[in-house]
Amino acid sequence: MSLVFAGVCSHAPGITGRKHMADPDDADTFYAAFDDMRQALEASRPDALVVIAAEHFANFFMNNMPAYCMGMAEDYQGPIEDPDWLGIQRRTIPGNVDLSRRLIETIMQDVDLAYAEEWKFDHGISVPLNFLTPRYDLPVIPVNINCQGPPLTPLHRAWAFGQALRKACDAVPERIAIVGTGGISHWPATPDSGKIDEAWDRDFLDRWCKNDKQRLLDYSDEQTYLDAGQGGFEIRTFIAVSGATEGLSGKVHYYRPIPIFAVGCTVGIVELEAA
C-alpha cells in the first residue's frame, strides 16, 4: 500500500493573514489542530504530498480552464499573494517531476487530466503547507480542481478522480500522502465574508466521515450555491479524498466556525489503518 496518509483541511487566507484579528482561543486551538495533523502526516513517513486544492485564479483562468490539473514541475513558487497580506513568506517548494509523471500517466487511464510544468501556489496550497510542511522539505505535487469558474466538474467526477489518484498511488513504490483542502459552507471575498452555516458543514462532514458516497454526491451546484455559498463548491476537494479512500471512515479532529477566518475551520484525517 503506497497511500500512507489522507486528510482534509481548510485553506482560507484569513487563517494566516488575519490571525491578529482573531480571538486567541480560536487561533490557538485551530493552529494546534493543524500541528497535530502535521505530526500525523510526518509519522506516516511520506515521500511526497499530493495537495488536492481549489485555486483562486493564480494559474488558471477562463481562457483555458482545466477541470483537473496536476503539477509536473521540479519546484513551485508561492504564495502568489502579497506575503504581508497573507502572512506567509514567498519561497520555492520542492516537487518531483518523475513521480508526477508516473502518477499522471496512471490517472490518465481513467480521467482526462491536464498537467502543468509551472505553478504558482496561492493561499489554497500555501496556507496548508505553512502548517503541514513548515520546513518545506517534503516534495509537493499540486492538483487543482476547478471550483471557481463554472461550468464545474460534477461531483461524481471528483469522486472518480479520487479513485484514479488512488490507483496511481498504489502503482508507485513511493509512500504518498494526500490532503484535500477547501472550505465547506462559506461566502469568501463578499460582504457576507464570515458567514458560515455550521449545520450544513456538520452534515457534510458527517457524510465525509462515513465515506457515504451516495450522500456525498447528492448535492447540486444550484442548491450548494444557495445553502453554502460559492465557497461551498470546494467540497469537490474533500470528495476527491473520499474517492481515494473509498470504504474507509474519517475523523474530524477539529471543526469550529471562525468568522474572521471566513470559514468553518476544519482538520480531518482518514483512518487508513482501520480497513
Add this chain to the structure above:
Amino acid sequence: MAPTKYRYWGADMSLYYVQKLLYNLNRDEKLQKAYFADQDSVLQDYRLDEEEITALKKPDIGMLYILGVNGQILMHYAAMCGYAWPDYIQAMRDALAEHGNVRAGLYATTDGKGAV
C-alpha cells in the same frame, strides 16, 4: 436582499477582460508597476467599456464588485490599491446600498451580514 440566481453561463466579454486584467496584475509584479505608473497604456490592451475603465482607475472597488468581478480576484486588486480588509468589505457594502445587488457572476451577496 434576494440572492441572485446561480448562473452557469460566463461573464460578458467586457467583464471577462476586467477580470483578465486583474488576474494578470495579481500574477505579475512588473505589470503591476507598469499599470500603476501609466494605467492607460495597460488598459488599452483589454476590451473594456467606459464604466469599467472609470471603476478601475478611480479605483472604485465597490463598483467593480457590483459589475461582477470575482471576489477572489478583486480582493487582491483592493489590497494592491491600499485597502485594508475591513475597508474592502465596507466598500462592497456601500456599493450594494447604492447600486443594488451584483449584476453578474457568483460573488453576489445573500444578506451581507457576515462578520468582517
